[in-house]
Each structure stands twice: as structure tokens, then as C-alpha cells.
Amino acid sequence: MSKAFIAAVLQDSLACTGVATAKAADDLVGAIVAELEQEGGFTLPSFGTFSVHKTKARKTLNPRTGEPVKVNAGKTVRFKASPNLKKAV
Structure with a gap:
């Protein structure tokens, strides 16, 4: 699974632009990494x-x-x- 795959799934389910879903996928991965670092x-x-x-x-x-x-x-x-x-x- 890649960020591009996550972005494509989000784009299909939310009917958003590719740029918005790519940003959402980046934010999701960033949030997971931050949570692993902190907690x-x-x-x-x-x-x-x-x-x-x-x-x-x-x-x-x-x-x-x-x-x-x-x-x-x-x-x-x-x-x-x-x-x-x-x-x-």
C-alpha cells in the first residue's frame, strides 16, 4: 500500500480532487508517525x-x-x- 493508493481510494469515495486527496493522505501518514513518536x-x-x-x-x-x-x-x-x-x- 502506498500514499498514492490511499489518495486514490479517498478520491473515489469522496469525489474530491487528486491534489486534495494527496494532501489528505500525506496528513494521515504524518499524523500516524507523530503519534508513534509521541505515544x-x-x-x-x-x-x-x-x-x-x-x-x-x-x-x-x-x-x-x-x-x-x-x-x-x-x-x-x-x-x-x-x-x-x-x-x-
Whole structure:
């Protein structure tokens, strides 16, 4: 799914211009990202839950050279599908 796909669906259902729906799709994605940054999670009922998880620093190997590489700690986003979405798919 892309922002263009979201904009096309909005344009079909709302009968708006492409520019307006593209702006709405950008705003929607921006709002989701802001919510993940501030609250650490975001839930869409009947779809699923996005949550931010911390990753630990670790050592791994460069697959090309075989040299050890240090990977810094960071954050990643995880998704858990709702039961309704699991049944639908």
C-alpha cells in the first residue's frame, strides 16, 4: 500500500480532487508517525496495532567480507494484526 493508493481510494469515495486527496493522505501518514513518536503506539480498530520497540546494540557479521560489525541500539516499529484482519485474510 502506498500514499498514492490511499489518495486514490479517498478520491473515489469522496469525489474530491487528486491534489486534495494527496494532501489528505500525506496528513494521515504524518499524523500516524507523530503519534508513534509521541505515544509509542497507534491502534486502528479492526485493523491492528503499531508499536515502537527498542532494539539492543549487538554485533553481527558483514555478509560480504565476514568482518564483525557493531550495530547501535535503536528503535523499530512492529505491527500486530487484529483478529478481524486475521479472519479476513
